Amino acid sequence: MELARQLRVVVGVGREVGRALPPETPPAIVGALMALGRYGEMRMSKLAEYLDIDISVTSRHVAHLAERGWIVRTADALDRRSRLLRLSARGEKVLAASSDRAAEVLAAHLSDWSDDDVDQLSGLLERMRLSFGDCRPRPYAADSADPGALAGAPHPPRTHAN
Amino acid sequence: MELARQLRVVVGVGREVGRALPPETPPAIVGALMALGRYGEMRMSKLAEYLDIDISVTSRHVAHLAERGWIVRTADALDRRSRLLRLSARGEKVLAASSDRAAEVLAAHLSDWSDDDVDQLSGLLERMRLSFGDCRPRPYAADSADPGALAGAPHPPRTHAN
DNA sequence: TATTGTTATACTCTATAACTATA
DNA sequence: TATAGTTATAGAGTATAACAATA
Structure with missing residues (x-):
């Protein structure tokens, strides 16, 4: 699987x-801004x-954003x-500036890439993200000899859209 | 440029x-193994x-590899x-195991991806790597007002293939 | 009792700077 | 003088675990 190396x-x-990003907006922070800008209001x-x-x-990232007034937190x-x-509003501006710099x-x-090439790559990456879904670190690293661990209802019921 | 977020x-x-990699072979180490496996003998x-x-x-990564006997260093x-x-030989085995795990x-x-899809993505990523070329941190962050800095012969002559 | 989020702590990874040895 | 590589140090980023507040 050559893809692993790529x-x-x-x-x-x-x-x-x-x-290339300015020190005030390190990559991880920009990532958080981008997610909020792309998907709108959400919980932690x-x-x-x-x-x-x-x-x-x-x-910690959210605390960083809130300290600088780049997000607002409202009660759920x-x-x-x-x-x-x-x-x-300030967060939107910071996001725009960061996105522009990254672009x-x-x-x-990528000056010699056509728009189609960029779109194709972007589309495949988006699809890869969807294929991976929610894949944060999980408490179980069980191999196949643990039938009960994943059964039942591993996720809590969602009581409203988020 | 949506690609930035992707x-x-x-x-x-x-x-x-x-x-998913075992603790003995963290991602950065596997990356070094993969580069040596793909491109063969090279200098630091x-x-x-x-x-x-x-x-x-x-x-530091190379020292880590050498301590474990996963590489050999010969005089240039x-x-x-x-x-x-x-x-x-041991390094080859460790690389194979790590690559298998990643794969x-x-x-x-990516179980629902066709081989063509994977190849297409892999190809675009490889092309992107070539488009970016050598882009490690550089001592100059000069804006356009520094005409002499990049002129002349910035790289030393290569006396043999490496 | 389970879940959301916070904080403390440790670990991985990378960059900068000072240094040695060689070209 | 310039370059290849090493080491010390600092910083960003993330994971784990213990905890408080709420469900």
């Missing part, structure tokens, strides 16, 4: 794009799912344990 | 594949270029400052 390579490309657990990182890490009427997160770097390196 | 996504997928600076990381980081007769790196994870998530 994936390591893409991580390198991601680093390169990240290096959902953001962690989009970012494919543990919720504890997400919590249906579950007072959590709050809903969305970009503020510049990509455009500079 | 790139963050791929980084997440890379993490997911990395999480060339490996750093493939991995898109600073040579100091590469030095044309330049005694550097040594040539290549996989040992398993990918296959599990």
